[in-house]
Amino acid sequence: MDRRKFLKWGSFVTVTVATTGLTACGGDDDPAANPTPPATPDNSPVFTFQQGVASGDPKPDSVMLWTRVDGSNGGQPVNVRLQVSAQPDFSTLLVDSTLQALPEWDYTLRNKVTGLSAATTYYYRFLTGSQTSPVGRTRTAPAAGTPLSQLKFAFITCQDWSVNHWAGMEELVAQDLDFVVHMGDYIYETVGAAFQTGKVETRHTQLRLPDGTAGDDGSRYATTVNDYRYLYKTYRSDPRLQALHARFPVIAIWDDHEFSDDCWQDHQTYSVTDDATPRLARRRAASQAWFEFMPADVRFDAADASFQNIQIYRSFTFGNLATLVMTDERLYRADHVIPEQAAGSEIGSRYFVPKATLAGLEAQKMTAAAGALTPVSILGDTQRGWWQAQMDSANTTWKLWGNEVSLLRMQIDGTQAIASLIATGLVQSNAALAPLQAAMTTALVTDLTTAKGDGTYPTPAYASLKALLLANAGISNAVFDAAIAPALNAQLPPVTLLDQYILNADQWDGYNAERKSMMAFLKAQGIGNVVALTGDIHAFFAGPVMDDYDAATPAPVMVDLVTAGLSSNSFQSYFKSVVDNDAAFAAAKPLVYVEQNGAVVNTFNNTLSAFNPWLKHVNTDAQGYAVITLTAAKLSCSFHTLKPIADGVAPAQPATASTTVVEVLAGTPAVNVI
Structure with missing residues (x-):
């Protein structure tokens, strides 16, 4: 031979x-x-x-x-x-x-x-x-069916060259792992965007695309195959990323930034009208560069003239212990249920979306499609059928799902949140009202809802709150009208905030019908021990995925574990920017952060936990990675929060500042925080 x-x-x-x-x-x-x-x-x-x-x-x-x-x-x-x-x-x-x-x-x-x-x-x-x-x-992987006592691997995501540091890679190289799963955003297609200004390692020089297209904010974004190749070559020039690849086999999928932020199919979403125009050549260039630079066993056909000339969804089996199903949640997904053109902005389309409006439009699209999920799907019909077949045929103890965007519901009830903030303010101004805080919040929800409905907002009658304070605190209606009502009215937000909102409709919350269908499939087939490994959102989350988050009593079906970005700016920092810079959301600032003695204190974790009881672990302001240790009895996930950058220098090893461990016991779709 x-x-x-x-x-x-x-x-x-x-x-x-x-x-x-x-x-x-x-x-x-x-x-x-x-x-x-x-x-x-x-x-x-x-x-x-x-x-x-x-x-x-x-x-x-x-x-x-x-x-x-x-x-x-x-x-x-x-x-x-x-x-x-x-x-x-x-x-x-x-x-x-x-x-x-x-x-x-x-x-x-x-x-x-x-x-x-x-x-x-x-x-x-x-x-x-x-x-x-x-x-x-x-x-190599253990042969299918081989009894395994343990499997250990890391999953990572969101490694922006231009933000923070990559010390987490160096730390990972020193660990004893079987492989690494990369959930996407391996590169960021933009250079010099607003979110990429500020803290970054001095060893990461400024990127300059060979071609590129100018963005509205003064940034440039990759457009040609040479642009995307340049990004991969530059990212791979870092010796820490090289060492990670040289040490472990990597199983990678893409998310959006390998092509374009919050993309769908071959459409970009940088401006309100962007996604009206297909970007076929750009999509093909991005796909080719990913194929060239990732050691992935996938199909790519350069002769296919479509934007779907590559298939990256695939599955792996590790002995009798785990099946890993990697999905592609960009190339086949339908447009966001509320397009940017309809909302006039990414706010109301992809972020901070009224829940009832989103559900209503999703139902309309399905009705127009004779009940099909096609126009409201992330996976697309073919890939969803493949996912179902993979889950149904897996004969391993655990079924792991490499899933780019979170399955966990993340919502806020604006009326409840504003009522709670006002009640807190009343207690701060009059400590004697502290025993009434919960009751005042309930009364304010009623009063704000009434005023929104009858058109008297932003000067509610406060009938419920007046009655409560008169009966329990001796505050007369005249005193209330003269001394309290004007102060309350002055802090009321725009009426549009008095609604229930989905925080991020680019993830599975924006494709709720398909999520419910997939959870129903797992329940009907009796498929247990399903755990999603997720990235994208730049925060740590862990919790059960419910069959129907809007049901009176949602039932858990599987678990979603979400890792923070390895270097990218945090989820909380984006919402901080919104409440700091958008007057319409200024009143929501205490829901995101407060300032105490000159320091910024994150309140976003508590806000999300209060409105989403299925979130068992929340850390919205972090960079880091996750390590999974898998046995037949349990899955243990260690979330590593990294130390911050200091004066342009990555922290010395160990780079981890703190660790949170969550466990999923076999047979139970629940998360236990250790």
């Missing part, structure tokens, strides 16, 4: 088959093979491996290996040798193949090595000219 032969497969992916061990000084079929490449002549181009090496998508008998050759070759292919061994010193070679890095794929290499042994550690490297790449370490 000629070890240097390989099969062309699916665009530029190649496949090599591992052999029985052959000595590194050459085998009987290739006496010229040698782990040390010959010296490069002085006049020959020199190639390097500046983006390191990577492995991904571990199966029991295969793994995908990746590198990129950097250096000028006049647009000609570059021959690269791949060597794989079960020994770290490469004393015996299982693969010693010559591959070609092609200019049309930006000199990236993606080689699937098959014929490997299950649950085995392997080492790999690439060689060209006089250069040898860093050595990568990878591990």
Whole structure:
């Protein structure tokens, strides 16, 4: 057998088959093979491996290996040798193949090595000219059905180059993991956006896209394949990200920023009218760059002229312990139920959306589609059917779902929240009213609702509150009207805040009918021990996913575990910006933060917990990552909150400031905070 032969497969992916061990000084079929490449002549181009090496998508008998050759070759292919061994010193070679890095794929290499042994550690490297790449370490998955006592892995998300720091990657490299799951936002397509100004490591220089398109806020966003390639190459230039890839196989999916913020299909959403126009070329460029730079065993067809010329949803099995189903929640999703054009802004469309309006329009779209979920779907009909089949056929103890956007309901009752704030203010001005605080809140909800309904807002009659204070505090109506009512009226927000709101309709809350359908499927089929691994929202959350969040008594079906962004700005910081800069939401400031002795105190955690009792753990102002330890009896998730950046420098190791552990016991869709 000629070890240097390989099969062309699916665009530029190649496949090599591992052999029985052959000595590194050459085998009987290739006496010229040698782990040390010959010296490069002085006049020959020199190639390097500046983006390191990577492995991904571990199966029991295969793994995908990746590198990129950097250096000028006049647009000609570059021959690269791949060597794989079960020994770290490469004393015996299982693969010693010559591959070609092609200019049309930006000199990236993606080689699937098959014929490997299950649950085995392997080492790999690439060689060209006089250069040898860093050595990568990878591990195949245990064979399906194999009894496993434990599985340990991390899941991460949202690693903006231009915000905060990447010390968490360095910390992860030191851990003993089987693999890493990346939930997307591996790159951020924008450069110089408002949210990317401020604190960032000095070692991360300012990004400058080779092409790019100007945004309304002075930023630029990636548009061409060269732009997206530039971002991947720059991100991969960081030695900490390189070390993470070289240490563990990575199972990756994308979210939105690999193409465009809050995207759907081939549509962008930077302005009110943006998503009216398909961005086919941009979507294809983003997909190609992701395919080129991620070590993922997926299908990409450059000859397919559509924006759906790539399929990245796929599944993995780890012994008898876990099935991991990775979904794509951008390429097939329908437009947001309330388009930006209809709301006039992302506020009211994607964020802070009236719940009743959202539900009504979702029902209208389904009625127009004869009850089909197609126009209100994140997954699309085909992928949803595939997801159901994967869940139904999984015969492992746990069914893990790599899910980009949170399944947990996150809502606020504006009337209740404002009433609570006013009642708190009354107690602060008159401590004797403290025993009446809960009753005052209830009375104020009634009074505000009445005033909104009869048109007397923002000068409510306060009939319920007056009666309460007269009967229990001796405050006459005349005193109330003269001394209390004017102060209350002065702090009332716009009437639009007196409603029930969904905080983020870009996640599953904005596609509620499909979520309910999927939970109904799990219940009907008796499929238990389902846990979603989620990113996107830049916060830590944990809680059960209910069959119907709007039911009188919602029932838990599965669990969602959400990790904060590894570096991206926090969820709470975005809402802080809204209440600080949008007059319509200024009255909601105490729901997001308060200032005490000059320090900002996060109140958003308590606000969300108060209106969403299924949220068992909430940390809305953090960067970090999550580590899962899985056994047949329980899933243990450790949320690592990272230390902040200081004067442009990442914290010294250990980078973790605090850890919160949550557990899910087998057989019960519930979260216990340890």
